[in-house]
Amino acid sequence: xxxxxxxxxxxxxxxxxxxxxxxxxxxxxxxxxxxxxxxxxxxxxxxxxxxxxxxxxxxxxxxxxxxxxxxxxxxxxxxxxxxxxxxxxxxxxxxxxxxxxxxxxxxxxxxxxxxxxxxxxxxxx
Numbered sequence: 001x002x003x004x005x006x007x008x009x010x011x012x013x014x015x016x017x018x019x020x021x022x023x024x025x026x027x028x029x030x031x032x033x034x035x036x037x038x039x040x041x042x043x044x045x046x047x048x049x050x051x052x053x054x055x056x057x058x059x060x061x062x063x064x065x066x067x068x069x070x071x072x073x074x075x076x077x078x079x080x081x082x083x084x085x086x087x088x089x090x091x092x093x094x095x096x097x098x099x100x101x102x103x104x105x106x107x108x109x110x111x112x113x114x115x116x117x118x119x120x121x122x123x124x125x
Contacts (some may be wrong), residue, residue: 006064010072018077044078048085 024035029035048070056110057068074081083106089101 001063003067006068007075010068011076014073014076016076016083019075029078041052041078044074045084048074048081052085100107 018040022034022040024036025039026034026036051069051074055061055069071082087099087103090096090102
């Protein structure tokens with residue numbers, strides 16, 4: 001139960017941070033390109049990269065703290081960080097074919113799924 005609560009609290013922090021940072025950056029930009037989201041995705045991936053080995057190897061962090069940071073804060077700040085970690089782990093294991101397939105399928109099918117969902121709702125309304 002504490003694990004779920006840790007993730008939920010971290011999720012609230014990460015989602016709120018993403019909203020604030022993304023909107024602040026987007027407001028600075030006069031362009032419609034989603035720079036705010038791009039910055040959050042890259043920043044979250046960098047932070048997860050910096051923390052991944054530290055959290056895994058350090059005995060001072062409980063599973064609840066790890067989940068709070070990795071899944072809660074960073075997972076809601078950017079789901080792209082979790083995707084990046086999965087791809088990295090496949091490359092690190094030299095499973096290059098699976099990594100490339102995972103990357104391509106994740107991007108293409110996620111976008112396709114979004115388009116499908118939008119079109120399904122548009123049929124109703």
